[in-house]
Amino acid sequence: MDSQEILRKMQRLARELQAIRRPLDVLIGLAHRGETVDKAAISNILRREATQRKLALNWETVLYRHTTGQYVLICTALPDNAKDAQILTTRRLINSREACAFCGLVENSFAPIELTVATSPVGIPIQSERVHPRCALSWQRLKLIAEGK
Ligand SMILES: [Zn+2]
Incomplete structure (x- = not known):
C-alpha cells in the first residue's frame, strides 16, 4: 500500500470522528476496516514525524503521540461559512x-x-x-x- 493511500484513510477516519484517542494499532484497524493490512508497516510510517507533518499540512489531519502512549487523531478541516x-x-x-x-x-x-x-x-x-x-x-x-x- 502506498503512503498516500494510508494518509487518505487516516484523513477519512479523522473526518468521521472529529477527534479520537486510541492505541495506534486500533486507529490503523479502524482506518482499514474490512481489509487485511500490515499494521506494523503502516505504524512505522505513521510514527514518523515527517508523516505527521505531511498529514497536518496537506490533509487537515493532526496525529500525535499522547502522554499515555496512545495516539490522538484530529480533523482540522474548517467550514467555509x-x-x-x-x-x-x-x-x-x-x-x-x-x-x-x-x-x-x-x-x-x-x-x-x-x-x-x-x-x-x-x-x-x-x-x-x-x-x-x-x-x-x-x-x-x-x-x-x-x-x-
Ligand atoms: Zn483539540
Whole structure:
C-alpha cells in the first residue's frame, strides 16, 4: 500500500470522528476496516514525524503521540461559512476546562498536561477556553470564520 493511500484513510477516519484517542494499532484497524493490512508497516510510517507533518499540512489531519502512549487523531478541516462555524464554536464549548474547545476531545486528568489556555488571534488569553496546542490555530480560524471575518 502506498503512503498516500494510508494518509487518505487516516484523513477519512479523522473526518468521521472529529477527534479520537486510541492505541495506534486500533486507529490503523479502524482506518482499514474490512481489509487485511500490515499494521506494523503502516505504524512505522505513521510514527514518523515527517508523516505527521505531511498529514497536518496537506490533509487537515493532526496525529500525535499522547502522554499515555496512545495516539490522538484530529480533523482540522474548517467550514467555509459563518453559519456552520457558529454552530461549531457554540457546540464545542462544553466541559471547557477538561476538553479541547476546538476538537472536543475530553482530557480529564490529562488536561493540565495536554491542554493550554486558548488565545485570541492577537494573543490575548481566553481563560475559559482550553485547547490542544495543535488545535490552537484551527480554533482561532474557526472563530474568525464564525464572526464572518
Ligand atoms: Zn483539540
